[in-house]
Amino acid sequence: MVKSDSSLETSAEKRTTKRDPESSRRALILATLDTIAEIGITDTTVSKIIQRAGLSRGMIHLHFGGKNQLLAAAARSFGESYFEVLDQWVQGAGDDPEAIITAVIRADLSETLMNVRSTRIWHAFRGAANSNEGIAACSGTRDKRLHYIINTAFRQIARDSGESEESTLASDATFGLLVLLEGMWVDYLSNADAFSRDVAISIVRRFIAGLFPGRFS
């Protein structure tokens, strides 16, 4: 009711009228993420954010209640965007667990998800999670979701390979893959130019192949 009120609504996007709180919220979150990516979370101030968004000072307090809550909302939005893309790759992989794992790896290391902007933002939120509970919550949520997707697939692979359901193989593979992907993001962050996605994918797959002989070619 907040969204689809006006009589006629064009297909693409809203008309740019002066009163659009939803649009303002999105603009503030986007400006926050861009500012963090560009100058770091330490130098991301209220003034810089509203300047980039082209809005007035009071908007942050009005729509989010304060800077910290805006940061938390931005972290949540960023995490959701990540899974929107990831889920698409996973759904495209079908039901085969090996294909799912491959899709997760390819997605996580793709230009769409792993780039200068996103690695900087993610790194910043990771650090801020220690002192901002809102950020910590959604940071943990992302980890849990990713963990679940990967672990489910590995457990099925282990089961298909004759391992007992509760074998440590699946949990070891899950842990190793998550750590490897996290490390890739850090490596990309500190040296994006020298980073090769193909090599990265190859390395990750070779690690998994060591745990599941015959799989992951």
Place this chain on the structure above:
Amino acid sequence: MVKSDSSLETSAEKRTTKRDPESSRRALILATLDTIAEIGITDTTVSKIIQRAGLSRGMIHLHFGGKNQLLAAAARSFGESYFEVLDQWVQGAGDDPEAIITAVIRADLSETLMNVRSTRIWHAFRGAANSNEGIAACSGTRDKRLHYIINTAFRQIARDSGESEESTLASDATFGLLVLLEGMWVDYLSNADAFSRDVAISIVRRFIAGLFPGRFS
């Protein structure tokens, strides 16, 4: 001449007189690192640092020229401390390259090097490296040194295994190990309680074992 001036000098450490610039510098760096570990680099201010160090405001400008230079000095000090410990483990491993790799893994994942304080500090400096050149320089230095140690050992292992000197095996193993260790630090940072050093070591060794059949048991 600044250090060994006074006539008699006790063996252990300096007397705690009121004038000791070297001691003041160390106190400021230590207070900086502790503050970053405790409340994050974003909230680490000049006031908090000098309060923790028990010194006066002017000391930072006097000894380092400003806050940014103090941060850079703290990053350098932190990196040096890391290698002091790592080098000890490596030297204790002797000349066997496989033992050297094992030592690097055990050292990097040891309580001494990987703990709540150090992972928080390292994560903060990684993020700050994007906007502070001094930090970026010493951050890159650490990576280069670690890369060199690991790569040298892997190349020798590859050579002993009959691979050609310039095979990609060694560089792949180096890349994979570094990424894995970096990922472990991130994983520890976001969930120190659930982290198991033994499992971590096992995972890392299993990855390497997949690249060098018969080695790393």
Place this chain on the structure above:
DNA sequence: ATCGCTAATGGACGATCGTCCATTAAATAT
């Protein structure tokens, strides 16, 4: 046309930021 609601504005506020410097005090040299 008027009213009511609320998104939006932008300046005021006290607090705190990092820097700088006049001053004090401790150690050394004369």
Place this chain on the structure above:
DNA sequence: ATATTTAATGGACGATCGTCCATTAGCGAT
């Protein structure tokens, strides 16, 4: 004992921080 040197002090400074609120302005309802 006195002078010189320099580590150390702590307050002043303007800038900027995040928050808040009195006010304006856009939109639907009456």
